[in-house]
Amino acid sequence: RKPVIIDCDPGIDDAMALLAAFRAPELDIRAITPVAGNVPLHYTAPNTLKILALGGREEIPVYPGADRPLTGQVREASEVHGADGLMGWPMPEPRAVLREEKAWDAIYREARALEGRLEIVATGPLTNLAIALAKYPDLPQYVKKLTVMGGGACFGNATPAAEFNIYADPEAAEMVFRAGIPIALCGLDVCHRAHLTEAEVAQLESFGTVQAAFCAALSRQELSWAVPYGTPGAPMHDPCAMLCAIDPTLFHSVHCWVGVERAGTYTRGKTVTDAFSDAKRTPNTDLVLDVDRPRFVRRLLDLLSEYGR
Ligand code: BDR
Ligand code: CA
Helix, strand or coil: CEEEEEEECCCHHHHHHHHHHHCCCCEEEEEEEECCCCCCHHHHHHHHHHHHHHHCCCCCCECCCCCCCCCCCCCCCHHHHCCCCCCCCCCCCCCCCCCCCCHHHHHHHHHHHCCCCEEEEECCCCHHHHHHHHHCCCHHHHEEEEEEECCCCCCCCCCCCCCHHHHCCHHHHHHHHHCCCCEEEECHHHHHHCEECHHHHHHHHCCCCHHHHHHHHHHHHHHHHHHHHCCCCEECHHHHHHHHHHCHHHEEEEEEEEEECCCCCCCCCCEEEECCCCCCCCCCEEEEEEECHHHHHHHHHHHHHHHHC
């Protein structure tokens, strides 16, 4: 099994990604490190504990991370995720508590202990990882792979150019892309292709468990946001990155250079992706551009159906 740390900002689609990950036999989840993002850390950290309780995985330790970006303004997406980050959904009361150790210290400690086998899946702003890199410059040599939900080649959602996770902390994202860690980047391009249709959401709901009911409700929330923009279903942003870490064979990627724009008039927080230019900058990222959608949907639903068994 792959030892992984999940760095996230739950967040409704983070919650679905976590619930899927909890049932994936490929993963040995060593820790979860919440960060401020969709909503403030004083929600994302307790939300992580609640999701662990809902998923029956309260033995996984949770190390709280950054409560704001490295620099600049705090961004939120509570209009999508609700003021508490989980649409006010009635969650179980957790028995576990947050650990005292900070996210960046836990990431480095685990990475060292695993001697280069640790993988990280990041589905929120990259602040925790940037702090870990600043504090422990030798961290990259201990991280086997980092799978990120963020950015994209073609379009943004927070602004016309920028995707939320990167826009929320562009300086942190740029540090992460410069670090020399092998990165798989699931941007908006592939996340919109990795969508669930209303019929597939109904199928998920039919599993009849509390976990499936929650995931169906949050998928419908994503649907209500996406359909007016012409997306044929609910984009599975964070589940897309999680499944890419679980089974990369579901996806197609291009190995290329990615950098993060920090100064543009219209483009702050945009990932600049050198997939097709003549510049051919030295590649640092597997830019994930496509998904085998039928297999993706089957695997996601299979993982979530495990709760009924
Ligand atoms: C990403 O931003 C957040 O709102 C979601 O949780 C996801 O990680 C999509 O742009
Ligand atoms: Ca997220």
